[in-house]
Amino acid sequence: MPITIPVAHDFSCPWCWIGFLQVKRLEREFGVTFDWKAYELWPEELEIPAPTPAPPAANPDRPATPSRLNLAYAAEGISKPTQRPAWNLRTHRAHEMVEFAKLSGAQDLVIERLYRAVWEQGRNIDDPETLIELAEGVIPNPQELYSVWEERRFADQIVGFDDPAYASGVYNVPTFWIGARRYAEEPYATLREALARELDSPKGPPRSSAIYAHLKFPGPPPDRPYVVINMVSTLDGKTVSGERNEPVMDLGSTTDHATMRNLQAQVDAVMLGAGSLRATPGLWYPAPLRRIVISGSGRVDAQSRFFTDAPDRAWVVTPEWVTVSPELQPYHQGFGSDTLDFEALLRSLRQDCGVERLLVEGGSELNAELLRRDLVDEVFLTLAPKMKLGRDTPTYAGGEPLPRGELLDFQLVSSTPVGSELFLRYRRNRISGG
Ligand SMILES: NC(=O)c1ccc[n+]([C@@H]2O[C@H](COP(=O)([O-])OP(=O)(O)OC[C@H]3O[C@@H](n4cnc5c(N)ncnc54)[C@H](OP(=O)(O)O)[C@@H]3O)[C@@H](O)[C@H]2O)c1
Numbered sequence: 001m002p003i004t005i006p007v008a009h010d011f012s013c014p015w016c017w018i019g020f021l022q023v024k025r026l027e028r029e030f031g032v033t034f035d036w037k038a039y040e041l042w043p044e045e046l047e048i049p050a051p052t053p054a055p056p057a058a059n060p061d062r063p064a065t066p067s068r069l070n071l072a073y074a075a076e077g078i079s080k081p082t083q084r085p086a087w088n089l090r091t092h093r094a095h096e097m098v099e100f101a102k103l104s105g106a107q108d109l110v111i112e113r114l115y116r117a118v119w120e121q122g123r124n125i126d127d128p129e130t131l132i133e134l135a136e137g138v139i140p141n142p143q144e145l146y147s148v149w150e151e152r153r154f155a156d157q158i159v160g161f162d163d164p165a166y167a168s169g170v171y172n173v174p175t176f177w178i179g180a181r182r183y184a185e186e187p188y189a190t191l192r193e194a195l196a197r198e199l200d201s202p203k204g205p206p207r208s209s210a211i212y213a214h215l216k217f218p219g220p221p222p223d224r225p226y227v228v229i230n231m232v233s234t235l236d237g238k239t240v241s242g243e244r245n246e247p248v249m250d251l252g253s254t255t256d257h258a259t260m261r262n263l264q265a266q267v268d269a270v271m272l273g274a275g276s277l278r279a280t281p282g283l284w285y286p287a288p289l290r291r292i293v294i295s296g297s298g299r300v301d302a303q304s305r306f307f308t309d310a311p312d313r314a315w316v317v318t319p320e321w322v323t324v325s326p327e328l329q330p331y332h333q334g335f336g337s338d339t340l341d342f343e344a345l346l347r348s349l350r351q352d353c354g355v356e357r358l359l360v361e362g363g364s365e366l367n368a369e370l371l372r373r374d375l376v377d378e379v380f381l382t383l384a385p386k387m388k389l390g391r392d393t394p395t396y397a398g399g400e401p402l403p404r405g406e407l408l409d410f411q412l413v414s415s416t417p418v419g420s421e422l423f424l425r426y427r428r429n430r431i432s433g434g
Helices: 014-030 068-076 092-102 107-119 128-135 142-151 163-167 188-200 254-264 274-279 342-351 364-372
Strands: 004-009 033-040 175-178 181-184 226-233 269-273 290-294 314-318 332-334 357-360 378-383 410-418 421-428
Touching: 004 014, 004 254, 014 033, 014 068, 014 107, 014 188, 033 092, 033 107, 033 254, 068 188, 092 107, 092 128, 092 142, 107 128, 128 142, 175 188, 181 188, 226 254, 226 364, 254 378, 254 421, 269 274, 269 364, 274 290, 274 364, 290 342, 357 364
Parallel strands: 004 033, 226 357, 226 378, 269 290, 269 357, 290 314, 314 332
Antiparallel strands: 004 175, 175 181, 378 421, 410 421
16 A cells, blocks of 8 residues: 655765665555655754774774674665765755655655665765756756755755754754655665565555555456546636646645556556646656556657656557657557557557556646546546636546536545545446436
């Protein structure tokens, strides 16, 4: 059952480099997600002591014994890093950058770039230009980072050592919160066991992360997958928080994000419109998921994680006549000679690729295309307690309106309030008409 594990960390700490690699393994093994909590080992007000050289061995004949850190590398089966950060590295800017990236859902990619920059490339992640370079192509508008740093815009999200960190229950980084316990600087085997126990526990993980964790779906029809849509909207039905070409990770809560991952864990493929992929440069999916982006222009970024994480399972689908850039060609599939033939695409997914369950994640235009063709079996909707307004602001489904007599009927399957959000699941009612 996928859940989200908070983890307190700082980039300059070798234990966190180990923790980062552990997170990558845990993600792959359990399909869980991580909520990276910024902890700063050396906030500005603390003076960083210069390293003191190790004293000469009292008895040169005595063989050296491994340090606790070297034992940890060995326990993880990873090599000792060849690069180390400078002894006086500050990480406040890097943490601010991650908090900024959270607004566009790009935090995981940014975290990965930062850790690899320090521990594999020996780069200085306190240097603004290095950080901007690392943000390119991942965070929309990286130049805004200069004002983020100047204003210390996210300083209240970053916990400094020693006293504030201790007061929050963090004495070491990394610290993982799994179930009711904290795990600091632990080997993978311990984290793995704790997580497996938590996922199996009869009481289960906290209720909020259990929503949609064990869904039962009817079997798919023979000629297409069982198709479900998942979206979050405001109370006034809008599905964007900013502009249409911007990400929306700030619309739903972390509970909503967890339900999204829970749904992703129970389908074979995910589909989205090119507008949504362009709007969300940091978008990523669990590695096993087949992913399809629908486009009429062929204008999507072949370097995005959507493609690079799963080159053999990623498609960009257009009408047949559309040409795409050479970088996109390996992913390109054409369906329909004039306009995109969704029925043929879904048939191919079901019959050629074995996709039984397909999750559509918007946006508004793609949803409308599928709904208009009556190809959607269920809709999941998270109602976020917000109002956006706007005559032309995208809603759950755009496109052209259906005539009065052709409205699509749905029946409620479940309705789960968590805090002020409401998690709704509806199934298409094909028996009573509509
Ligand atoms: N609230 C949520 O849960 C949620 C979920 C997802 C996205 N969003 C937000 O929604 C916004 C994007 O939604 P959107 O409605 O603008 O875009 P969208 O539905 O994601 O994508 C529209 C694009 O998909 C392609 N497309 C759609 N139907 C097609 C067809 N029949 N044939 C060929 N191509 C077709 C076209 O791509 P080309 O332009 O390449 O021709 C079209 O411009 C973003 O702001 C995003 O952040 C919100």
